[in-house]
Amino acid sequence: MMEDFPIKTVEVVCLGTSLALSGLFFYIYKKKRKTVDRLNEAPRLPLDGKLTDILNATPGKCLQYVVIEGAVQPVGEPLRSQFQEGTVGVVQKLVLKEHKLVWNSLARTWTDSERILHERVSHVPFNLVGADQASVRVLCPLEASGLTAEIVHEKFHQATYGFTDIIGQYLSGEKPKGQLETEEMVKVGATLTGVGELILDADRTLKLRPPADGSAFFLTPADYEATRLEQEGQAAVWRLLAAFCALAGAAVVLWAARRYYRRLQAKWEQDRLRREFKRLVGASAAGEDDDGEEPLGNACVICMSEPRNCVLLDCGHVCCCFGCFEALPQPTCPVCRQPIVRVVPLYQA
Numbered sequence: 186m187m188e189d190f191p192i193k194t195v196e197v198v199c200l201g202t203s204l205a206l207s208g209l210f211f212y213i214y215k216k217k218r219k220t221v222d223r224l225n226e227a228p229r230l231p232l233d234g235k236l237t238d239i240l241n242a243t244p245g246k247c248l249q250y251v252v253i254e255g256a257v258q259p260v261g262e263p264l265r266s267q268f269q270e271g272t273v274g275v276v277q278k279l280v281l282k283e284h285k286l287v288w289n290s291l292a293r294t295w296t297d298s299e300r301i302l303h304e305r306v307s308h309v310p311f312n313l314v315g316a317d318q319a320s321v322r323v324l325c326p327l328e329a330s331g332l333t334a335e336i337v338h339e340k341f342h343q344a345t346y347g348f349t350d351i352i353g354q355y356l357s358g359e360k361p362k363g364q365l366e367t368e369e370m371v372k373v374g375a376t377l378t379g380v381g382e383l384i385l386d387a388d389r390t391l392k393l394r395p396p397a398d399g400s401a402f403f404l405t406p407a408d409y410e411a412t413r414l415e416q417e418g419q420a421a422v423w424r425l426l427a428a429f430c431a432l433a434g435a436a437v438v439l440w441a442a443r444r445y446y447r448r449l450q451a452k453w454e455q456d457r458l459r460r461e462f463k464r465l466v467g468a469s470a471a472g473e474d475d476d477g478e479e480p481l482g483n484a485c486v487i488c489m490s491e492p493r494n495c496v497l498l499d500c501g502h503v504c505c506c507f508g509c510f511e512a513l514p515q516p517t518c519p520v521c522r523q524p525i526v527r528v529v530p531l532y533q534a
């Protein structure tokens with residue numbers, strides 16, 4: 186029976202949601218934590234002539250997770266900026282974004298909205314170069330996280346419109362603001378920190394690639410320490426979110442338990458009263474056994490048969506029997522309509 190069940194549907198939904206979110210956040214936190222641990226353990230190898238020897242001496246000619254820092258150098262022809270003369274890079278990202286105002290009928294205001302109309306990312310093979318012209322080829326650079334490119338060009342093309350456009354905008358609830366054109370590049374010569382799997386290939390070139398064991402692959406203009414701290418910060422945020430959701434779930438359970446306990450308490454109190462009245466009625470019935478019928482002046486005003494045996498508080502009326510009091514549709518005194526706060530047995534000596 187739903188009535189007896191101590192938890193409401195809305196609480197079940199809240200509990201389920203908070204537990205599910207808590208689990209999800211904890212999972213993300215665990216993954217982040219693993220990334221941080223791996224970063225902490227990763228050896229930082231100087232990029233110089235000795236690196237090839239180190240790899241040669243390593244079984245399998247592979248180091249599973251290392252940190253390498255070097256300057257970007259294209260293997261062949263670099264990519265040329267479309268907008269800035271003389272700028273060359275190895276990764277190029279061209280984005281065209283549409284900016285518009287959309288009528289928000291809930292908030293009754295125009296709110297900003299943007300949409301990517303066109304995006305193109307291209308890259309050419311490149312090396313990270315260190316001392317002694319030692320170089321490491323970077324494989325799958327677009328799979329790496331943290332690879333933020335420098336903005337080399339940004340231009341906003343303002344939308345222009347006439348009178349009929351304005352009417353159309355009010356009908357459709359959309360006002361175009363214009364288009365933003367950006368070009369981002371990882372420039373030749375920029376210093377990058379790479380964290381990944383380092384191998385010495387059959388052709389004696391060093392290559393940095395996404396780790397085979399699924400660990401995070403980083404390629405970032407920030408240095409190792411900054412990357413490590415950023416990942417640590419993110420892990421802390423996810424842990425906090427997981428803890429918060431778990432607490433919210435616990436609060437829902439406590440809330441339901443508190444309500445359940447209150448209901449139980451009320452039921453115990455009612456049972457206690459009922460027993461008390463039963464005892465009272467039994468005693469008076471036993472006492473009046475030889476008298477037979479009840480004198481009518483003392484009869485309950487509702488059923489006219491049982492003796493009046495309760496005092497309704499706070500009004501203090503003694504007008505009905507306990508059975509009729511329990512059957513009252515509303516807890517108000519049948520005589521004066523005052524709310525009944527408490528009911529106590531009437532003891533007649």
Ligand SMILES: [Zn+2]
Nearest residue numbers: 485488506509
């Ligand atoms: Zn009665």
Ligand SMILES: [Zn+2]
Nearest residue numbers: 500502518521
């Ligand atoms: Zn009353």
